[in-house]
Amino acid sequence: MKYVSHYECVLCETRYPKTYTGNTCEQCSDQGILDVIYDYEAMKETVTLQYFKNNPKRSLWRYAPLMSVELNDFSQTLMVGWTPLYRSYKLAKSLNINTLYIKDDGLNPTGSLKDRASVVACMKAIEQNNRIIACASTGNAASSLAGNAARLGLKTVIFVPKRVPKGKLAQLYSYGAEVIKIDGDYREAYALSKSAINTFGWMNRNAAINPHLVEGKKTVALEIAEQLDFNPPDWVVCSVGDGCTIAGVYKGFYDLIQLGLIEKIPRLLGVQSEGCNPIYKAFKYARPLELALENTIADSIAVGIPRNPLKALKAIEASGGAMMSVSDNAILKAGKILSSQEGIFSEPASAAALAGLIKALEQNIITSDERVTIINTGNGLKDTDAYTAQMEEIPLMKNDLETFKEYLQRKGRKL
Amino acid sequence: MKYVSHYECVLCETRYPKTYTGNTCEQCSDQGILDVIYDYEAMKETVTLQYFKNNPKRSLWRYAPLMSVELNDFSQTLMVGWTPLYRSYKLAKSLNINTLYIKDDGLNPTGSLKDRASVVACMKAIEQNNRIIACASTGNAASSLAGNAARLGLKTVIFVPKRVPKGKLAQLYSYGAEVIKIDGDYREAYALSKSAINTFGWMNRNAAINPHLVEGKKTVALEIAEQLDFNPPDWVVCSVGDGCTIAGVYKGFYDLIQLGLIEKIPRLLGVQSEGCNPIYKAFKYARPLELALENTIADSIAVGIPRNPLKALKAIEASGGAMMSVSDNAILKAGKILSSQEGIFSEPASAAALAGLIKALEQNIITSDERVTIINTGNGLKDTDAYTAQMEEIPLMKNDLETFKEYLQRKGRKL
Numbered sequence: 001m002k003y004v005s006h007y008e009c010v011l012c013e014t015r016y017p018k019t020y021t022g023n024t025c026e027q028c029s030d031q032g033i034l035d036v037i038y039d040y041e042a043m044k045e046t047v048t049l050q051y052f053k054n055n056p057k058r059s060l061w062r063y064a065p066l067m068s069v070e071l072n073d074f075s076q077t078l079m080v081g082w083t084p085l086y087r088s089y090k091l092a093k094s095l096n097i098n099t100l101y102i103k104d105d106g107l108n109p110t111g112s113l114k115d116r117a118s119v120v121a122c123m124k125a126i127e128q129n130n131r132i133i134a135c136a137s138t139g140n141a142a143s144s145l146a147g148n149a150a151r152l153g154l155k156t157v158i159f160v161p162k163r164v165p166k167g168k169l170a171q172l173y174s175y176g177a178e179v180i181k182i183d184g185d186y187r188e189a190y191a192l193s194k195s196a197i198n199t200f201g202w203m204n205r206n207a208a209i210n211p212h213l214v215e216g217k218k219t220v221a222l223e224i225a226e227q228l229d230f231n232p233p234d235w236v237v238c239s240v241g242d243g244c245t246i247a248g249v250y251k252g253f254y255d256l257i258q259l260g261l262i263e264k265i266p267r268l269l270g271v272q273s274e275g276c277n278p279i280y281k282a283f284k285y286a287r288p289l290e291l292a293l294e295n296t297i298a299d300s301i302a303v304g305i306p307r308n309p310l311k312a313l314k315a316i317e318a319s320g321g322a323m324m325s326v327s328d329n330a331i332l333k334a335g336k337i338l339s340s341q342e343g344i345f346s347e348p349a350s351a352a353a354l355a356g357l358i359k360a361l362e363q364n365i366i367t368s369d370e371r372v373t374i375i376n377t378g379n380g381l382k383d384t385d386a387y388t389a390q391m392e393e394i395p396l397m398k399n400d401l402e403t404f405k406e407y408l409q410r411k412g413r414k415l
Numbered sequence: 416m417k418y419v420s421h422y423e424c425v426l427c428e429t430r431y432p433k434t435y436t437g438n439t440c441e442q443c444s445d446q447g448i449l450d451v452i453y454d455y456e457a458m459k460e461t462v463t464l465q466y467f468k469n470n471p472k473r474s475l476w477r478y479a480p481l482m483s484v485e486l487n488d489f490s491q492t493l494m495v496g497w498t499p500l501y502r503s504y505k506l507a508k509s510l511n512i513n514t515l516y517i518k519d520d521g522l523n524p525t526g527s528l529k530d531r532a533s534v535v536a537c538m539k540a541i542e543q544n545n546r547i548i549a550c551a552s553t554g555n556a557a558s559s560l561a562g563n564a565a566r567l568g569l570k571t572v573i574f575v576p577k578r579v580p581k582g583k584l585a586q587l588y589s590y591g592a593e594v595i596k597i598d599g600d601y602r603e604a605y606a607l608s609k610s611a612i613n614t615f616g617w618m619n620r621n622a623a624i625n626p627h628l629v630e631g632k633k634t635v636a637l638e639i640a641e642q643l644d645f646n647p648p649d650w651v652v653c654s655v656g657d658g659c660t661i662a663g664v665y666k667g668f669y670d671l672i673q674l675g676l677i678e679k680i681p682r683l684l685g686v687q688s689e690g691c692n693p694i695y696k697a698f699k700y701a702r703p704l705e706l707a708l709e710n711t712i713a714d715s716i717a718v719g720i721p722r723n724p725l726k727a728l729k730a731i732e733a734s735g736g737a738m739m740s741v742s743d744n745a746i747l748k749a750g751k752i753l754s755s756q757e758g759i760f761s762e763p764a765s766a767a768a769l770a771g772l773i774k775a776l777e778q779n780i781i782t783s784d785e786r787v788t789i790i791n792t793g794n795g796l797k798d799t800d801a802y803t804a805q806m807e808e809i810p811l812m813k814n815d816l817e818t819f820k821e822y823l824q825r826k827g828r829k830l
Contacts, residue, residue, distance in 0.1 A: 058473060075502075076504070078758050079499035079501075079519075084493075084494035086493075086494075086566075087490075089491070090568060104524075107522060107524065109499075109519075109522065109758070109759075110758075110760065111794075147754070147758040147760060148758060149758075150754060150755050150756065150758040151501075151757055151758030153505060162811060166803050167799045167800070167803060169803070169809070170799040170800075170802040170803045171754075171795070171796070171802075173802060173803075173806045174750065174751055174754035174755065174760055174795060174802050175754045175755055175758065175760065176755030176756075180809075180812055180822075181809045181810070181811055181812060182811070182812055182813075182814050183811040183812060183814070184813075184814050188814040189814070191814055192812075192814045192815070192816065195816045196816065196819055199816060199820075336591075339562070339565060339589035339590045340565050340590055340591030341565065341591075342565065342566055343493050343524065343525075343562040343563060343564075343565040343566030343567075343590065344524075344566075345525065379526075379796065380586065380589060381526055381586070381794065381797060384582045384585040385582070385585075387585040387586075387588060387589050388581050388582060388584070388585045388588075391581075391584060391585065391588045394584070394594055394595075394596045395596070396577060396596055396597070396598040397595055397596060397597055397598060397607075398597075398598055399598070399599050399603040399606055399607045400607070401607065401610045401611065401614060404595065404607060404611055405614075
C-alpha cells in the first residue's frame, strides 16, 4: 500500500482515500468499480530497472511495491506467478508470423491465472483480520480461491449454481471449501453470495467487485514485460470473460509506462466465444452491453453478465486494440494446435486466445511482422472432457508386430 | 556428458564406455539396467557452491553438468523442474513434527515429476538424431512424453492397454501422440512397444530401460537439497511405482555427497498402496520380487511388474530407509489433508506419500524431531474422479438468506 495514492470510481471518478475499505463507489454501487491509483513519482525512486535485476523472488510478489497489499511477509502463500514465457518457433512459422511468445499461466498452483487475484484477495483478508472469503463461481476463480485460502488457513464459502459439474466440485471439496449449491443458475448463486457477504461481513472475491484483484492480475503483464527485457510485444492476446483479466493486463503495462520502464502499451486483442460474446458486441457495435446466453464449451469465459465490461472496454480502446469472436470449433482446433505444436495443454477458454489471433491475422488486424504474446490463462487438465469429445475412435489392436506394421501402412503414418 | 565416466550394469557390474548407445546390459538384457557413473573429481572443479549461487536457470537444466546430456541448448524445452518447496506449518503441527517441507512437482508443465525424465529422453533423442520416441503407459509417463516431445517437434508412439480411461487419452490426443490401443492389458501393450521399438529403432522411454531417465528424475533431489541450502532433511518420502523415482532421488543426493556439497543422504521412505505393493513386500520380507495385481485407486503407482525394483531397493537400503504400505482409504484421506491444510491438490499416488508418513510416525519409524520432505509427484487435476467419489452430497438450497442462515446453524458451521 506504500505507493497507493487513492481509489477512484471508474464511472463517476469520485475519489476515495487509501484508508477506504469499501469495495465499490458509494454513489454508483456495484457498477462503480474502484481503480487503485498509485503515486508513481514516489514509486519511481524504488521501482527501477535495478530493482528488478536484483530481485530474487520468483513469484508475483516480486511486484509487491506495485501492488495494493500492506503486508510484506509472503513466505506462506502458494507460489503464484513467474510462470514461463515461451518463445514459439513452430507455431509462429505455421501462422506465418515472425515473433510469437506464449505466457503459460496454466502452471500456476491451482492451474489458472486466477491465482494471481485469489492470493491477493487472501492477503487482503489477512490484513483486515477477516478469516472468511466468499465468491460465486463454478470455475477457476472458485478453485483458485479455495486453494490459496487453504494454504493460508482461511475459510472459503463458494456459491455454485445447480448445474455445476461434479468434477469441478472435486477440487473445491478437496481444498475444504464450504460449497453452497443453489437451486438456480449463476445469477441466483451470485445474488445469494452478495447478500451473505453483506450480512456476515466476509471478504468479497467476486470478480471485479474487489478492486485489489485487478492489481493481482496485472502482474501477468509485468512479467511479460520483464521476461522480454522491458521490450513488450506489439500485441497481447487473451480471452475475455468478465473482463477483469484484460483490464489487469492493461493496468500492468500502464504502470510500467508511468514508471518510464517501457515505451508503449501493447495493443490488446480480447477474444470471446461466439456462444457468449457480450463484451465483443458492445465493442464492435459501440453500444451498451447486453446480457448474453452462456452457450459455449469455453466455460471459463462463458460470462453472460460480465461484471467488469467497462474496465475491459476502456483497456482495449486505450491500447488501440481490437476484439474477436470465435466459434467453439475454432477454439477446439486452436487447443489442439497449442498442445501438439508447442506442448502447452490449455483449457478451451485459453485456446480461444489463439483462435482469436488466427482470425486477426486472417483479417490483417495483426500483421506478420508484429511481435505477439498469447496468454494461456488455464490448464487443459481443468477440462479434459472438452477434448475427449473431439477424439477420433482408436481401434483395438492385437499384440502382434505384423498387425501393427500393417496398421501403420494402412493409415499412411510416416513414423 | 562431459563428466560421464562410463555405464555400469546394476546386476553384473559390467562396464560400458560412455559411447555405448544400448539401453541395457548385453549379458543381463532387460534386467541389466545401466547406471550412469560420473567422474566426480573432474565435476568438482565446476560444480561448486559458487556454481549454484551464480546459476540463473530456473529449471532442471541448472543441473545439466550433473546429467548425461550432451547438448547444451535447452532454450526450446518446456520449463521442467525448479518447482516450489513449501515449508509446511499447519500440517506439521497437526502431525506433531517440527519440520516438514512439501516439494510440489505437480506444477511441472504436464503435471507430474515424470516431466524430468521425459524432457531428458527428448534431448537424448535429438542428440541421437532420432525423431521418434515410444513407450507403453497409460499415465503420467505417456502424457509427459507426449507434451515434452510436442514442444520439441518429436513424434511419439504410445502403447496403451484396452482399459485406458478416456480422460487420460484426451491429453495424449491433444499433444498429437500416435496412440496404439492394444486389445489386452499393460503387459501386452509393453510387449508390443518393445518389439516395435526394436524393429523401428525408436528412442525407448519405457521406465527404467533407458538409463538417462533416472538422471532426469534425480534433479528433484538436487533441487530439494539446494532449496534447503544444502542442508537436506533427515527423511524424504515418496510413493513408489516402478521404482525409478525413488532410485532417482537417491542418485541426486549421492551425487551431492560425492561432490562434498552435503554431509549425508536423507533416509528414504518409499510408499506403496496395499492394493499393489510388490516392492514393499520384497523389502519387508527380504525376498525376491513377486508380481502383483494392480488393485488401487493410486493408478500412477499401480505397477504390478515394476521394471526397476533393484535400483529402488538398493536406494532405500543404502539410505537406511524404510517402506510403508497404505490403504486406498488412507490415501484419499491424506489427499484431502494435503489440499485442505496446505492448498496442494495431489493425485492419489502422490497423496500416498503423506499416508506413508503418517503411518511411519505412528510406528515411530520417523520421529517428531526429524526434518521431513514429502514429494508431491503428480497434480490432483490428473484424477479428479478419485475425489468425487469421496464427496458428501451437497443439498440444493433456495436463493434465500434466511434458508442459508438456518442451513449454517443446522450444520453447526462456525463461519
